[in-house]
Amino acid sequence: MNTPSTRNHTSASLPNRWPWQRSLQARMIIAFGGAFLIILTILTFWLGRTVYNTYLDAAEHDLEVVAFLASNALEDPLSGYANEFAQYQQWEAERIRNAATQNVTHEGEQKEDKVNKDDDEDDEHDERPTPTLAPTPPPTPPPTPPSPAIVLPRLQGVADIYARDANARVTILDRNGHPVVDSLYPITLIAPQGAQPEVSTALRGDELSDIRPDAITGALTLFAAAPIQQGSEILGVVQLSQPMQLVAEKARNLVLTIIAAGVMAVLASTLLAVWISRQLVRPVLRLEQAALATAQGDLTQQVPVQTSDELGALAQAFNTMVGAVRTMLEQQRAFVAHASHELRTPLTNIKLRIEAVREMGDEAPDISARYLAEIESEADRLTRLANALLDLAHLESRPSAPPAHSVDLAPVLHNAAAIMQLRAQTAGVMMETTAPPTLPPVKVHPEQIEEAVLNLLDNAIKYTPAGGRVTLAASTTQDHLTVTVSDTGPGIPPDDLPYIFDRFYRVDKARSRARGAQNDMGSGAGLGLAIVKQLVEQNQGRITVESMLGQGTNFAVSFPLMA
Numbered sequence: 055m056n057t058p059s060t061r062n063h064t065s066a067s068l069p070n071r072w073p074w075q076r077s078l079q080a081r082m083i084i085a086f087g088g089a090f091l092i093i094l095t096i097l098t099f100w101l102g103r104t105v106y107n108t109y110l111d112a113a114e115h116d117l118e119v120v121a122f123l124a125s126n127a128l129e130d131p132l133s134g135y136a137n138e139f140a141q142y143q144q145w146e147a148e149r150i151r152n153a154a155t156q157n158v159t160h161e162g163e164q165k166e167d168k169v170n171k172d173d174d175e176d177d178e179h180d181e182r183p184t185p186t187l188a189p190t191p192p193p194t195p196p197p198t199p200p201s202p203a204i205v206l207p208r209l210q211g212v213a214d215i216y217a218r219d220a221n222a223r224v225t226i227l228d229r230n231g232h233p234v235v236d237s238l239y240p241i242t243l244i245a246p247q248g249a250q251p252e253v254s255t256a257l258r259g260d261e262l263s264d265i266r267p268d269a270i271t272g273a274l275t276l277f278a279a280a281p282i283q284q285g286s287e288i289l290g291v292v293q294l295s296q297p298m299q300l301v302a303e304k305a306r307n308l309v310l311t312i313i314a315a316g317v318m319a320v321l322a323s324t325l326l327a328v329w330i331s332r333q334l335v336r337p338v339l340r341l342e343q344a345a346l347a348t349a350q351g352d353l354t355q356q357v358p359v360q361t362s363d364e365l366g367a368l369a370q371a372f373n374t375m376v377g378a379v380r381t382m383l384e385q386q387r388a389f390v391a392h393a394s395h396e397l398r399t400p401l402t403n404i405k406l407r408i409e410a411v412r413e414m415g416d417e418a419p420d421i422s423a424r425y426l427a428e429i430e431s432e433a434d435r436l437t438r439l440a441n442a443l444l445d446l447a448h449l450e451s452r453p454s455a456p457p458a459h460s461v462d463l464a465p466v467l468h469n470a471a472a473i474m475q476l477r478a479q480t481a482g483v484m485m486e487t488t489a490p491p492t493l494p495p496v497k498v499h500p501e502q503i504e505e506a507v508l509n510l511l512d513n514a515i516k517y518t519p520a521g522g523r524v525t526l527a528a529s530t531t532q533d534h535l536t537v538t539v540s541d542t543g544p545g546i547p548p549d550d551l552p553y554i555f556d557r558f559y560r561v562d563k564a565r566s567r568a569r570g571a572q573n574d575m576g577s578g579a580g581l582g583l584a585i586v587k588q589l590v591e592q593n594q595g596r597i598t599v600e601s602m603l604g605q606g607t608n609f610a611v612s613f614p615l616m617a
Contacts, residue, residue: 118261118263118280120216210235225237230248232247250293261280357373401432459497461495461498461500463528464490464528470511483518509586510539536610538610546607597610
């Protein structure tokens with residue numbers, strides 16, 4: 055019996071095979087796991103983008119809502135916020151004036167210093183040069199400190215409250231986009247924001263969000279703004295900002311959770327694929343082992359059928375195949391045994407009679423003549439047996455092609471009856487033919503049907519006693535033509551009916567051999583009906599038999615009519 059190493063050696067001998075291609079289980083796992091992994095990767099990528107966009111939209115909406123709420127809170131005319139905006143405008147104007155004054159004073163001082171320096175250079179040029187130290191320049195007056203940032207407690211409180219609630223940075227700007235208060239940085243560090251998209255849009259009375267690097271931190275930041283209005287006048291803008299890192303972190307956590315769940319799903323699916331592949335491959339391995347054992351001659355192998363799917367059908371087909379092979383081999387062994395027996399008997403009789411004739415010589419001419427006649431009869435029997443065996447082997451090994459044309463079987467039946475008429479008269483049997491002169495056409499090989507009818511008639515005449523009757527008839531139904539051969543012989547026992555079409559099967563072996571020796575058609579070996587069945591089935595026909603002991607036997611051969 056072949057072992058798995060034989061299978062592995064056979065697989066390894068195949069060209070251009072990757073290791074995983076030599077295992078059905080590995081291919082199933084890779085295909086199942088790979089498909090799941092690809093689908094999961096695409097799904098994770100799509101979910102990640104969707105989650106990120108969803109969180110981004112939610113963050114933009116939340117900032118816009120908070121900006122809108124803060125702007126609404128600052129629009130209350132009784133809250134005093136407008137006064138603080140006015141204070142800021144005054145402080146801003148004063149700061150600008152101070153800056154301008156400082157610039158003018160600084161420019162005048164620079165010009166005076168330049169004139170004094172030029173005068174000194176002229177004096178030094180007129181006097182005799184003496185080695186002196188360079189004059190010490192007058193001390194530069196310290197720069198005027200910038201005016202301190204204005205304190206606007208109400209606006210600062212609003213900025214701090216909404217910054218804390220929204221977890222964002224809140225900046226309140228005036229109508230020119232200059233920072234008034236900020237929840238995180240001094241306003242002196244914040245550049246004017248009037249040119250930013252969300253601020254310029256808010257100054258026009260609308261709302262917008264934008265993503266850009268923060269001017270102070272350089273980090274990518276989400277900005278939103280809403281206008282502060284009292285009536286038709288715009289007091290300023292509420293600007294909210296939140297680092298994109300916070301938005302991405304929320305999305306990242308969810309995506310990581312999805313990825314972790316996906317990895318767990320891949321592991322679970324891989325384990326499931328391994329289990330399923332083992333369940334599917336196990337019956338295939340059993341089939342392989344059984345097939346190898348069968349190839350070694352063990353025809354008792356049977357694969358258990360545990361499912362009703364394709365694998366179960368394959369196992370059932372294998373069991374059916376092994377059973378058919380076992381039956382065929384048994385039939386072949388029986389065929390060889392029967393053929394050997396049938397050949398051995400006439401050969402033995404011929405040998406014994408030849409020895410007897412040789413020993414008697416010319417002393418008993420009558421006995422020698424009788425023995426020579428028996429030798430001739432046994433030789434004829436061997437010839438009939440050999441011809442029958444050759445005919446049966448030819449029919450089984452070379453099935454005839456389907457007939458190309460339909461024929462009328464009436465002439466074929468009448469010709470077969472005419473051939474057997476003399477034999478029936480010699481046996482003292484009356485033969486009748488009730489077939490009509492014409493019959494509906496059927497697609498058959500006429501020579502094969504004639505041979506089958508001759509065998510049936512010969513069999514009927516052989517087993518019908520003198521004074522009996524053999525009838526050849528033909529009849530039609532709506533879709534079939536039926537040819538019957540019936541006799542009034544002793545009939546066939548019910549126990550023998552299922553086997554009469556088997557090769558070498560004889561109901562009455564002694565009588566069959568004796569009667570076969572007296573006829574030219576049969577071999578007496580039980581091959582006639584097997585040949586008839588093979589001929590009928592090769593012409594898409596069907597043969598049946600009915601018999602009653604003491605009343606006779608009826609063989610019916612039916613063929614489908616042309617549509």
